Amino acid sequence: MDLTYQWLYDAARDRFDSDDAMELFLPQALTPDELKRKGDDRCLSAMTQRIFQAGIQHAVVDAKWPAFEKAFSGFVPEAMARIGEADIEGHMQNARLIRHRAKLQTIPKNAQLILDIRREQGGSFVGFIADWPAADIIGLWRLLAKRGARLGGRSAAGFLRLVGKDTFLLTSDVVARLVTAGAIAQAPTSQRDLQAVQDTFNALRQSSGRSLCQLSAMLALSIHPAF
Incomplete structure (x- = not known):
């Protein structure tokens, strides 16, 4: 047809x-200008939320997300990039969270991705996302899958949808x-x-x-x- x-x-x-x-x-x-008004912390939060949604009912993850926001102090990338294994172990003892070690370990890795893109582009990560052309959205998926942690498959698109980027x-x-x-x-x-x-x-x-x-x-x- x-x-x-x-x-x-x-x-x-x-x-x-x-x-x-x-x-x-x-x-x-969101329009690019609307998206740019968000902070990079919202990008890291949305990345992590989408990663936890994979294989779990979204409603379960969404209900627990306020506890994640509190436990990870709002997902500020500079602080999250410094999370070590001892910190992860502490979060594994927090019954208010979904205690999935491999997914928790993506937080410092994806925080570092955000910081790296900032350094390379000379601007915010959310601005980088906002300015990426819709005509090549699969190129952004590919970049996130290659350089991010557990952002392959449908997760890159899911993250972008959560944060408000058109995809x-x-x-x-x-x-x-x-x-x-x-x-x-x-x-x-x-x-x-x-x-x-x-x-x-x-x-x-x-x-x-x-x-x-x-x-x-x-x-x-x-x-x-x-x-």
């Missing part, structure tokens, strides 16, 4: 009673629609397949003016109803 924006809009709109109802349902990304998500429904449309033959794992996905989103974005996150949601809606 030819995956045009008009077809996608009609397929997604069919799940709702009105245009307004669909628009209220679709996610909203698409490769959920099973999104992948199913892309396969049905012939954009890809199977769930994308190679860089060639990921580029084909990016190209499809870029074409839809150009023809619609919509954000990647909204197009992603519309692709998922075209497979299953919203409710």
Whole structure:
């Protein structure tokens, strides 16, 4: 099938009673300027939250996140980069946290990533994220997976969505629609397949003016109803 924006809009709109109802349902990304007003501590918090969400019900992680914020003093990167194994061991004794040692160990590693990017770019990490072009969001995924800790797979995109950066998500429904449309033959794992996905989103974005996150949601809606 030819995956045009008009077809996608009609397929997604069919799940709702009105245009307004669909628009209220679709996610909203922050603008680059809005995102830049966040601190790098919010990036490290969102990275860590997404890492803990992997393999665990998101609601469970979200309910415990205030305890994480308190235990890790708001995730200030400079302080978090200095966390050592003795500190990790202390957090492993905190019953208010999800005590997963390997995931806790990502905090100083990803704090160092933030500090390294700051040094290399001469600005904030959140500014670096905000200015990354949507037309190459898979390039940002690749950088985070390569240089970060446990940010491969869906975690890079999940982190970006949590912090407010516009990105698409490769959920099973999104992948199913892309396969049905012939954009890809199977769930994308190679860089060639990921580029084909990016190209499809870029074409839809150009023809619609919509954000990647909204197009992603519309692709998922075209497979299953919203409710």
